[in-house]
Amino acid sequence: MRRTSFLLTALLALGACAAPNAATHGSAMAPAAAGMTASADAGSHPAWARNAVMYEVNVRQYTPEGTFAALERHLPRLKAMGVDVLWLMPIQPIGVKNRKGSLGSYYSISNYTAVNPEYGSDADFKRFVEAAHRQGMKVVLDWVANHTAFDHGWITAHPDWYVHRADGTISNARDNEGRETDWTDVAELDYDRPAMRQAMLADMRWWLDTMGLDGFRCDVAGGVPMDFWMQARAALKAAKPDLFLLAEAESPEMHTAFDATYGWELHHLLNEIAQGKKGTGELDGYFARQAQRFPRDAIRMYFTSNHDENSWNGTEFERMGANHVPAFVLSATAQNSMPLLYTGQEASLRKRLRFFDKDTVDWSGPSLADFYRAMFELKHTQPALANGGWGAPQTALRTDAGERVYAFTRTQGTNTVLVAVNFGDLAAHATYQDLPRPGTYTDWFGRAPVALAASGTLDIPAHGYRVLVR
Incomplete structure (x- = not known):
């Protein structure tokens, strides 16, 4: 539903509606804070x-x-x-x-x-x-x-x-x-x-x-x-x-x-x-x-x-x-x-x-x-x-590519997914460090194997992305 233009209230307390309203109708993510509200019947999602x-x-x-x-x-x-x-x-x-x-x-x-x-x-x-x-x-x-x-x-x-x-x-x-x-x-x-x-x-x-x-x-x-x-x-x-x-x-x-x-x-x-x-x-x-x-x-x-x-x-x-x-x-x-x-x-x-x-x-x-x-x-x-x-939680993957590139990994058991996105006008040749699971990945869209060391480089097209899976 379209609302009148009061500001985003995403971070307000209980009852705040986070939808914006208009004129008509580098590290692993931290664990949940102690005492946080549990979700509905925790684990009860269909x-x-x-x-x-x-x-x-x-x-x-x-x-x-x-x-x-x-x-x-x-x-x-x-x-x-x-x-x-x-x-x-x-x-x-x-x-x-x-x-x-x-x-x-x-x-x-x-x-x-x-x-x-x-x-x-x-x-x-x-x-x-x-x-x-x-x-x-x-x-x-x-x-x-x-x-x-x-x-x-x-x-x-x-x-x-x-x-x-x-x-x-x-x-x-x-x-x-x-x-x-x-x-x-x-x-x-x-x-x-x-x-x-x-x-x-x-x-x-x-x-x-x-x-x-x-x-x-x-x-x-x-x-x-x-x-x-x-x-x-x-x-x-x-x-x-x-x-x-x-x-x-x-x-x-x-x-x-x-x-x-x-x-x-x-x-x-x-x-x-x-x-x-x-x-x-x-x-x-x-x-x-x-x-x-x-x-x-x-x-x-x-x-x-x-x-x-x-x-x-x-x-x-x-x-x-x-x-x-x-x-x-x-x-x-x-x-x-x-x-x-x-x-x-x-x-x-x-x-x-x-x-x-x-x-x-x-x-x-x-x-x-x-x-x-x-x-x-x-x-x-x-x-x-x-x-x-x-x-899985996500872990930021640090690169030297600046403020137009963002990369992270998510690992669940033997499955790892590396995601890198580039919001820039130029292709990025990003040097990364501390990849949690080095080894041979598959480029999800190109289907080609990609060998990744713990530290190395990754090419990401302008206004583009790389998704690598293992």
Whole structure:
């Protein structure tokens, strides 16, 4: 969901939502700090999430038809590319009152337990989920628990379930400091109302029982009280033990209820490095902070684009230029990472998709599918790169290549992966020291053997990368 422009709150305490908001809707990483918040039922992540790669689907814009039936035709292609989890942006009916644009915001929901007829019927969606499952993919739905449309049935039936202004009118959605936003199409829910909480849980459960969903990506998760998310996790996992929950938030405490959180801070840091505003030395500090603050088995969703970034801040080509490729390599291989790919990235989508109107993806751009397929195969086959605590810690590999190059290794048992990325305009001939496991590696993309001594040199193309496995 797109928010008003208050600053990134990735490092704030419990309840802080880490998504950036805009005008509309050299050493091994340190162990986790003593006394850190444990993740939800530590070790309770579903087994299928171990090496999973997530793909965000914008149903409205994915095809000219904008329907589940049309989207279903893409499932074999997505499976062949290596996608494991489909995250669908909200598919419920969109409110008409105070609507923005011609079609409205996906996140202005007028009925939690219905399907937007523009996309198809309930039966169409159930067939889509079943087809995805036959392909071996999981399906998670964007869940908007923070607010509803102003013409949701609860507005008239249960006006006390909403936050009210001093004059008695229902408030727009609010930010994490309790201030009203310019999301004039959505009304803020009041989590002091136990009956509303129960209704919300029942509506979430409906999607598990009726449609067979595998989990939820929870919008504005930091705006909803943590005790509700704890309640939701317990209730929903009782119904579906291998449930997966992703929070649109970045506070470590969110992992008491969620399997995964957003990596907004790394995303913005990579934007700045790609643009030359910061050097790669900043990455050491970032990864050290994550290791200190987050549970060891926390899964972090890292990305170079998503629906918010694409529509409001620009495509990865606008924000990162040619460096979108090394940025993705780093984000997909970093410790704890579950990589995300957004609608159209595999077709070099260079357009900001309109948020409130129809704007079909242009699938004719230069294909990056082979690159992403290779990256996802890397993720699936290298134990050191497994998600969350299943994977290995990372150790920075020191080089003399300066502030445009970053390199690290991750080792799990007999498996080692060396990743080196170059954000510079020139090829780098990097001298490295203290490689933990010297020996013969395989260049993942070139498939050629590479002999690496404990100290030596490594060539990295401009705006490029090297991934070596052993």
